[in-house]
Amino acid sequence: MSDIAPVLDQLDRSIDQSLERLFHLLRIKSISTDPAFAGDCRKAAEWLVEDLKTIGFDASVRDTAGHPMVVAHHDGEGPHVLFYGHYDVQPVDPLNLWDNDPFDPSVKEIEPGRKAIVGRGSSDDKGQLMTFVEACRAYKGIHGKLPCKITILFEGEEESGSPSLRPFLEENREELSADYALVCDTAMWDPETPAVCVGLRGLVGEEITIKAADRDLHSGFFGGAAANPITVLARILGDLHDENGRVTVPGFYEGVEETPADILKSWEGLGETTENFLGPIGLSKLFGEKDRSALELVWARPTAEVNGITGGYTGEGFKTVIPAEASAKVSFRLVHKQDPDKIRAAFRQFVEERLPDDCRVEFHPHGGSPAFQLDYDMPLVTKAQGALSDEWPKPAVAIAMGGSIPIAGEFRRMLDMETLLVGFGLQDDRIHSPNEKYDLNSFHRGQRSWVRILDALSST
CATH class of the missing domain: 3.30.70.360 (Alpha-Beta Plaits)
Structure with missing residues (x-):
């Protein structure tokens, strides 16, 4: 039995308790862009601090010119990692398009055999960040320690442009610097195929x-x-x-730069076609640079x-x-x-x-x-791919994203560290829209995935 097997078993046993903790956080109306909810944003930060303290983190609320940050530290063996997430959420308008109260989360069967957590912030980003917190909780509960030295940074203004983030990183550069950063604000390729994002435009x-x-x-x-x-x-x-x-x-x-041929071939293996990509939006022909696939156009051009x-x-x-x-x-x-x-x-x-x-x-x-790009074969990426492949039905793939997540670039420029982007959201999670959801399988296996990733990163 490996060191992580009992941790994974603990996560399986405690799924109901981890759901209740997530529900408590989801009920807090931490809408960062609306000043009327400033008190709720602070309430969410304070809840996270108290929860992290129960795991043994030295956690505190840090004031900024806007909504507060949450910073927490826990000693551990192995490398030092900084985990980033955000506790603020998008406004819920138009409210009449929600099937239920957006701040009254629940688990619903959205199709036969598939259950999801429904509520504002369930996928973006409270459900995602809590997968990491629950992984730490279970690991600490079984082994009495964590496999890595961990610093946590939770932001409260990501959905409103992160105006306080750069000054905060500058002022706390030494405290927040680590060997590398972990960010859980991205998505899987499909419900059975996990992904490591190695490129952001x-x-x-x-x-x-x-x-x-x-x-x-x-x-x-x-x-x-x-x-x-x-x-x-x-x-x-x-x-x-x-x-x-x-x-x-x-x-x-x-x-x-041209994308390596082996990476392009792996993208071809994902089965994405022009028809699949453009058909749902009423289009049929690629419009960009000629002789390039849809995925190459949006991920690497x-x-x-x-x-x-x-x-x-x-x-x-x-x-x-x-x-x-x-x-x-x-x-x-x-x-x-x-x-x-x-x-x-x-x-x-x-x-x-x-x-x-x-x-x-x-x-x-x-x-x-600037864009963010990791080497496809760097150890940080390959270790994460191997760990994810051990957890999910299909092997993990290295993908890119057409959008931008500026925090990854800020970590590189200001704190001189690379960022591993691993998330468990799905394309149909309806983030920023009414009836946002997060698959229960994503929440559960996301926790298990972080245990595996931390274990892989801690090994030499």
Whole structure:
């Protein structure tokens, strides 16, 4: 019998008690974006502190300019890991679309043989973070110690932009530094296939406003003679891609690497097709770079997307004007070693070089962060894959994600450590939507998975 076998047995025996603890946390209305729930956010932080103390963590609530952080430490043998999660949740609107009170969690059978925990925060991220806490509880209860030295950081503002996180990391750099970080805010490939996320795309956001005349003009009096900012803007945006779907901004692909052939082959083995990927949203053809699969396009290739355009008269009826200005919001998803500052500067130059006489441009930045990428064969990844494969019906896969989780990059830049991203959410968890849920199997086997991962990381 291995050291973890009795721990896994303990998790099996105590599933009802772990559910009740999760339900207690889910009942707390920790909506970070609404000031009316500031007291609930603190209540959630305080509940977590008291719960961690029962396991033997030295835990405390740490005040910030916004909602508090939870920081906890526990000595242990082996490497030092920092586990990150967030206790805040999204607003519940529209409330009328919920089948039940979003803060009255329950377990429901959502289809024959499949049960789920239903309630706001069940998957994002309270259920996820509690899988790790329960793993620590069971391990400590059986062995009287933990397999690693563990620091825990729970944030209360992730759903509202994390305004306090960077200053907090800066102020507490020495205390929070570890050998590597663990984050449980991602998803499995499918209900039977666990995943380690090794890549996250970065992001650059930029708003551009093209201006011409000093006021809106009558299109009959001035049409054909005066510059039209909407026309100018449309031409610039149309130049962003070539006929093969590649972004035309000079230097855009600097730092973009080709995905290893064996990784591409493993992605092909996941069975994702263009029809499966696009069909549910009413589309049938891939639109990006040619001769690349859907998964490669969203996991490993950079993008330029126009997210919104405004200008002229957009109300009911018709108004024949040449507008004085027109604006667009443009975002770039970055991969590998692309530099957000260089991308922003290159895009601005790209726009300025296409401005005709009598037009000028204003730029408004909307954040920027680099991509996050781990080596596919690094020990941190392979150990986690092996541990997950021992727990779930199918072997763990290394995947990437098209979105961004800035905390992974912050840990690398500010605390000089890599991040292992392992989560047990599913695509149908309805996070940020009414009737959010977390599969009971995800909650239970997620706990068992963290025991296996911690054990694997503690071994030499």
